[in-house]
Amino acid sequence: MNIVFLDRATIGPSVQFPKPAFNHKWAEYPQTTREQTIARLQGADVAITNKVIIDKAVLDACPTLQYIAVAATGMNVVDLNTCAERGITVANVSDYATQDVAEHAFMLMLALTKQVKAYSAALAQGQWQASKQFCFFLDDQPPISTLRGKVLGLIGTGNIAQATAKIAKAFAMEVIYYSPSGRTAVGNVNCVSLNELLAISDIISIHCPLTEHTQTLIGKKQLALIKPSALLINTARGPIVDINALLNALHNNKLAGAGLDVLPEEPPTQSSAIMQALDNPRLIITPHTAWASHNAMQNLANQLIKKLEAFVAGQPASD
Numbered sequence: 001m002n003i004v005f006l007d008r009a010t011i012g013p014s015v016q017f018p019k020p021a022f023n024h025k026w027a028e029y030p031q032t033t034r035e036q037t038i039a040r041l042q043g044a045d046v047a048i049t050n051k052v053i054i055d056k057a058v059l060d061a062c063p064t065l066q067y068i069a070v071a072a073t074g075m076n077v078v079d080l081n082t083c084a085e086r087g088i089t090v091a092n093v094s095d096y097a098t099q100d101v102a103e104h105a106f107m108l109m110l111a112l113t114k115q116v117k118a119y120s121a122a123l124a125q126g127q128w129q130a131s132k133q134f135c136f137f138l139d140d141q142p143p144i145s146t147l148r149g150k151v152l153g154l155i156g157t158g159n160i161a162q163a164t165a166k167i168a169k170a171f172a173m174e175v176i177y178y179s180p181s182g183r184t185a186v187g188n189v190n191c192v193s194l195n196e197l198l199a200i201s202d203i204i205s206i207h208c209p210l211t212e213h214t215q216t217l218i219g220k221k222q223l224a225l226i227k228p229s230a231l232l233i234n235t236a237r238g239p240i241v242d243i244n245a246l247l248n249a250l251h252n253n254k255l256a257g258a259g260l261d262v263l264p265e266e267p268p269t270q271s272s273a274i275m276q277a278l279d280n281p282r283l284i285i286t287p288h289t290a291w292a293s294h295n296a297m298q299n300l301a302n303q304l305i306k307k308l309e310a311f312v313a314g315q316p317a318s319d
């Protein structure tokens with residue numbers, strides 16, 4: 001088996017990939033550009049990719065591929081339909097960073113409700129040091145608020161959404177879900193329509209995959225349904241939110257804050273509108289690191305190899 005790992009450097013250097021227990025040749029590259037992808041996959045049976053795109057053009061030019069291991073939960077970098085037509089197995093790694101991503105979503109919620117960015121910046125500018133009392137308030141920011149009692153609307157009902165719901169319960173928040181499948185409840189928590197969720201939530205957190213159905217799921221029309229006092233958290237995939245519509249809503253005070261771990265373009269270019277908005281204290285961006293604890297990444301590496309071994313042994317893949 002010829003295995004080619006196209007973007008090994010996207011998994012931290014402290015992580016060891018176990019040696020597959022079958023006869024193989026392993027080639028790995030720190031990164032692979034679009035132009036390099038086809039050449040590097042010539043003769044490969046197995047491609048491993050985290051974020052290198054394997055679309056129809058790549059699949060057409062690499063007929064030896066039998067198995068694509070996505071070193072991530074989100075599989076949006078692979079043309080799944082073409083793989084299915086051609087009998088190419090695509091396997092992602094699910095549930096390796098569930099708790100990490102849920103904690104990250106909460107970190108963003110807490111940072112926004114407690115105005116951490118605005119107050120840290122004021123401190124760095126010496127504003128607290130110059131104040132006449134023990135504490136210091138910023139008059140031009142929304143009031144600091146409390147999570148307890150707030151309605152958390154979760155888009156998606158999968159692993160990360162449910163882990164986020166568990167944390168929310170500990171904060172005494174009220175949780176609702178949106179599921180496109182018509183489910184009415186997850187455990188004892190109600191599912192509502194997307195429009196209803198947008199209208200009644202104090203915090204909306206996105207936990208669905210990026211697919212043709214979820215591209216700009218949250219656009220101008222949907223943002224208009226959200227309360228101006230609400231927060232939007234996206235740790236799923238950047239293109240699920242129309243970023244220009246989001247920036248507009250923030251700028252016009254139609255949204256109280258946004259916490260984003262993912263952007264439509266990764267990495268973003270410095271001149272992009274979102275990077276130009278970075279000094280907005282109600283916008284917190286992390287560089288797609290929600291998943292990236294050492295433990296989670298090692299989990300991912302172990303599971304990826306286990307699934308690959310199961311495939312080579314002709315056993316059904318299991319998580």
Ligand SMILES: NC(=O)c1ccc[n+]([C@@H]2O[C@H](COP(=O)([O-])OP(=O)(O)OC[C@H]3O[C@@H](n4cnc5c(N)ncnc54)[C@H](O)[C@@H]3O)[C@@H](O)[C@H]2O)c1
Binds near residue numbers: 094
């Ligand atoms: N930021 C990060 O570091 C990070 C890490 C892991 C996963 N993710 C992203 O989070 C996503 C969710 O991960 P998960 O482990 O919870 O996956 P999961 O498969 O357990 O759950 C996905 C959920 O999305 C729902 N869904 C599918 N289509 C939908 C639609 N059109 N509208 C609304 N909901 C829809 C499904 O019903 C399911 O409940 C992944 O697909 C990935 O893109 C991001």
Ligand SMILES: O=C(O)[C@H](O)CO
Binds near residue numbers: 050072073074075291
């Ligand atoms: O989907 C995932 O697992 C994360 O985005 C890391 O690639």
